[in-house]
Amino acid sequence: MDIGQILVNGLVLGALYACLAVGFSLVWGVLNVINMLHGSFIVLGGYLTFFAWHSFGIHPLVSLPFVALLLFGIGYLVQYLFVNKVVTAPVLTTLTLTFGLDMILYNIMTVFFSATPRRVTLDLGTLSFFGITMPVDRLFGMALALALTGLLYYVMRKSRIGRAIVAVRMDRAAATLMGIRVNHIYAITFGVGALMAGAAGAIFAMVFPITTNLTGMYIGKAFVVCVIGGLGSVPGALVGGLALGLIESISGHFFGPQHSLTVGFLVMLFILLVKPTGLVGKRGYE
Amino acid sequence: MITRTGLILFAIWVVILATTPLHADNYIVRTAIMISMYSVLALSWNFIGGFTGYPSFATVAFFGLGAYVGAIAQRNGVPMVVAWMLATIVVGAFAAALGSILLRLKGHYFAIGSIAVVEVCRLVISSWRSVTGGGDGLNIPLLRWSPDDVAIFFLMVMLVLMIIVFALNAFVSRHRLGFGLHCIRQNEDAADMVGINTTLYKVIAFTLSALFVGTAGAAYASWVGYIDPTDSFSILMTVKVPVMVLLGGAGTVLGPVIGAASFVVLEEIFWSNFLDWNRAILGMVIVFLIFFLPGGLLRVSFRKVRDRLKGREGVAT
Incomplete structure (x- = not known):
């Protein structure tokens, strides 16, 4: 396999990882909560997309906005009803709480959807250019992932809500004094995190088989992406995602695919120790 | 600190667990072994998570590592008890080395770093086929005794481990080490300023949190006779142990024992009645624990509960 193919594989994977992690990163950065529910949100998004396609013949592109909005609602409620009550508590409390909620959601999904791997097959064929081969659905997923991540960036920069989220992230007390309803913003941020997870799940269902057993793996990827890129910003997640995609495809080529995950985690530990703010993170923001 | 009452309660509890083989069936004895084993894990975690306040999720890495070191040693002809000691030493050294690197991180970063350690251990063990058997797991030579005797033997082993770690907890909580760890939990910078060697103290706490978990892992491997990477490094177990300590009361000596016992019993009940x-x-x-018992069972004011039951709500205590 030549180097071009490896790089393209890595970038395609990386774009998907960026989309997967950006919501997680936002919640971590703004709320200071490690959201263990994120993996289950992704799988839920994927399952909903799959069943809309499989049972009702709805194209994933059509169902994606609805799935994402539904997950926004779920995320908003989870934050508003549960996480908000302990949002200032130590890490252990919030992490354990979201883990407990994740166990409930995981169990519900396994009972209702079963753990069979499922995938939306669009059969778009493959594309070849300069000796590089790539399935079209994967390229399509990458474009969609990048578009969504870009859209989130735009919303965070330009909209009132986005500016409020950034303000709360910078200084909670000052944001309160400026008349921002912090609890509302927290719930919206958590909702946006879930929305991005749902959208990522919908894209993943078009590219890879999706099953409840993958929730742990998705969370792991989100950790690595956040730490490598830097917390709580869209560019951070994008850089981290692309970096992880490249690391995995390059190390998979040289050491064998079974080691690519290990290398990802080792790079993450290294970055944690050397530059905890991540590649593009700013000091004092963590 | 532990009171005389607490000590007596613990002694009674040990006697109850130790006498289960006399009057109960093997299922109860097995539950008693699990309770003692999880008590070892929870009490060990208490050093780093309870006293020091560092949210470590690495306990299961030490457990799995201990299980694998013990299993590999036993398969190569090392006698069982020597293999357990070897596992203890290897895991202790691993934790000390890891701690001096990982403990530079704080809060969320430390939590994530410790989870990553578990993942890396699991991945390395599952891909290092020639030594660890990879995903197929390892078989360990079983003891050629009657099943009842084996159960009694491992119950005693786990109980002895539990008593050792309990005594260590009680000792540390009275010692200047415990006091220093308590200072670190409250304000690490201030603790550093008043002359506590925070790095050393944290590494000691982290090593203590690993040492006997390694032994318990090795003993567990000898007991069940088969280990594999998914079971030995399970992400569920990573969170179970802190939850047990939170359930009982973090930073106390008796809390982890109460938490481990109630959690194992609850889990058994749920498994047998609600499989799906x-x-x-x-x-x-x-979720209930986080919202309604934030200080653990030990912090429940029984006087208040009693007053409420009697309808005397609002009486000053």
Whole structure:
């Protein structure tokens, strides 16, 4: 396999990882909560997309906005009803709480959807250019992932809500004094995190088989992406995602695919120790 | 600190667990072994998570590593008890080395770093086929005794481990080490300023949190006779142990024992009655715990509960 193919594989994977992690990163950065529910949100998004396609013949592109909005609602409620009550508590409390909620959601999904791997097959064929081969659905997923991540960036920069989220992230007390309803913003941020997870799940269902057993793996990827890129910003997640995609495809080529995950985690530990703010993170923001 | 009453309660509890083989069936004895084993894990975690306040999720890495070191040593002809000691030493050294690197991180970063350690251990063990058997797991030579004797033997082993770690907890909580760890939990910078060697103290706490978990892992491997990477490094177990300590009361000596016992019993009940929903029910227990028992069972004011039951709500205590 030549180097071009490896790089393209890595970038395609990386774009998907960026989309997967950006919501997680936002919640971590703004709320200071490690959201263990994120993996289950992704799988839920994927399952909903799959069943809309499989049972009702709805194209994933059509169902994606609805799935994402539904997950926004779920995320908003989870934050508003549960996480908000302990949002200032130590890490252990919030992490354990979201883990407990994740166990409930995981169990519900396994009972209702079963753990069979499922995938939306669009059969778009493959594309070849300069000796590089790539399935079209994967390229399509990458474009969609990048578009969504870009859209989130735009919303965070330009909209009132986005500016409020950034303000709360910078200084909670000052944001309160400026008349921002912090609890509302927290719930919206958590909702946006879930929305991005749902959208990522919908894209993943078009590219890879999706099953409840993958929730742990998705969370792991989100950790690595956040730490490598830097917390709580869209560019951070994008850089981290692309970096992880490249690391995995390059190390998979040289050491064998079974080691690519290990290398990802080792790079993450290294970055944690050397530059905890991540590649593009700013000091004092963590 | 532990009171005389606490010590007596613990002694009674040990006697209850130790006498289960005399009057109960093997299922109860097995539950007693699990309770003692998880007590070892929870009491060990208490050093780093309870006293020092560092949210470590690495316990299961030490457990799995201990299980694998013990299993590999036993398969190569090392006698069982020597293999357990070897596992203890290897895991202790691993934790000390890891701690001096990882403990530079704080809060969320430390939590994530410790989870990453578990993942790396699991991945390395599952891909290092020639030594660890990879995903197929390892078989360990079983003891050629009657099943009853084996159960009694491992119950005693786990109980002895539990007593050792309990004594260590009680000792540390009175010692200047415990005091220093308490200072670190409250304000690490201030602790550093008043002359506590925070790095050393944290590394000691981290090593203590690993040492006997390694022994317990090795003993567990000898007991069940088969280990594999998914079971030995399970992500569920990573969170179970802190939850047990939170359930009982973090930073106390008796709390982890109470938490481990109640958690194992609850889990057994849920497994046997709600096979499809046991995970969700455990999740609900966790959510309930966070909202209604934030200080653990030990912090429940029984006087208040009694007053409320008698309808004397609002009486000053």
